[in-house]
Amino acid sequence: MLPSLIKHLEIWGRVDNATNAHYATAGALNWNGFSDSISVQRFVAAGAPIAGWGGVKVRFRSRARSPSPRAQSSASPDRP
Secondary structure, three states, rough: OOHHHOOOEEEEEEEOOOOEEEEEEEEEEEEEEOOOOOEEEEEEEEOOOEEEEEEEEEEEOOOOOOOOOHHHHHHOOOOE
16 A cells, blocks of 8 residues: 555655855845935845755646546547
8 A cells, every 4th residue: 555655745845045044135225214324225136044844745646647538539530
């Protein structure tokens, strides 16, 4: 039973930013009106934090399917 179950089971995983590196994805120079002395400062958008996903896919049918009987009958030469 176990070998037939393994054929229809798929386990997957994904990890983003596995080293948890701190980086910026975009930046801009602009006036900062919220600081004590209004000056041009650099603004950056932080990169994605460490994240992970995982899951299991189960197929209830095999991928190899035979053609439908209708498709076989329409290809027969004895039909008008």
